[in-house]
Amino acid sequence: MVLAGLLALAAPARADTTEILALGDSLTQGYGLPAAEGFVPQLQAWLDARGHDVRIVNGGVSGDTTRGGLARVDWSLTPDIDAMIVTLGGNDILRGLDPADTRHNLRGILEAGRAKGVEMLVIGIAAASNYGSDYKTAFDAIHPELAEEAGALYEPGFFAALREEGDDAGAALRYMQADGIHPNAEGVARIVDRIGPRVEDLIRRAGAADAPEG
Numbered sequence: 001m002v003l004a005g006l007l008a009l010a011a012p013a014r015a016d017t018t019e020i021l022a023l024g025d026s027l028t029q030g031y032g033l034p035a036a037e038g039f040v041p042q043l044q045a046w047l048d049a050r051g052h053d054v055r056i057v058n059g060g061v062s063g064d065t066t067r068g069g070l071a072r073v074d075w076s077l078t079p080d081i082d083a084m085i086v087t088l089g090g091n092d093i094l095r096g097l098d099p100a101d102t103r104h105n106l107r108g109i110l111e112a113g114r115a116k117g118v119e120m121l122v123i124g125i126a127a128a129s130n131y132g133s134d135y136k137t138a139f140d141a142i143h144p145e146l147a148e149e150a151g152a153l154y155e156p157g158f159f160a161a162l163r164e165e166g167d168d169a170g171a172a173l174r175y176m177q178a179d180g181i182h183p184n185a186e187g188v189a190r191i192v193d194r195i196g197p198r199v200e201d202l203i204r205r206a207g208a209a210d211a212p213e214g
Contacts, residue, residue, distance in 0.1 A: 018054045018206050019080050023069055024087035028060030032177045037185040042192045065091045066105035073112045083119040083206040093127045099138040110150040119205040120152035161194035162187055
């Protein structure tokens with residue numbers, strides 16, 4: 001069953017298939033998980049189960065920052081790509097990079113997407129308070145503000161689905177791997193359930209953009 005699923009993911013897409021680039025870091029790449037349990041395969045399965053003719057291209061690179069994403073976005077957006085999901089910034093936080101640099105890089109990524117004519121979904125990620133409230137305030141504003149600026153869809157918080165209402169902050173750890181940074185397979189499933197409807201919105205936008213004018 002797993003082999004069949006992987007072969008299906010690797011199969012060439014039909015001409016009318018919506019192709020979506022998932023540009024991200026280890027959270028997108030599926031760090032620490034079997035191939036079929038990472039974010040992209042689980043999202044692909046979620047969309048397949050709902051009848052979408054779509055292929056998600058895994059553009060996740062472990063350890064990548066927004067600067068790395070900016071460096072590779074142009075060649076990652078091949079002519080067959082119709083839409084892009086951007087999930088970058090977590091490693092900027094881990095390295096304590098200047099929010100101004102993160103903003104510059106993410107803006108460049110979204111400008112590249114607009115230049116290529118692809119629809120976009122930006123997934124936010126919140127900074128911890130390690131670097132102080134000013135850093136957190138500056139960083140947390142980046143993704144929603146730039147998504148609005150670029151006319152992109154926005155999903156607030158990659159990990160939002162792991163923080164159940166009424167739970168304390170530590171409750172989400174049961175959905176994390178031992179490193180406390182990357183979600184386990186159950187955590188990914190919850191994340192996909194939360195983000196999936198926004199990806200469906202992205203698919204509809206991409207379809208509308210490709211539709212011939214009447």
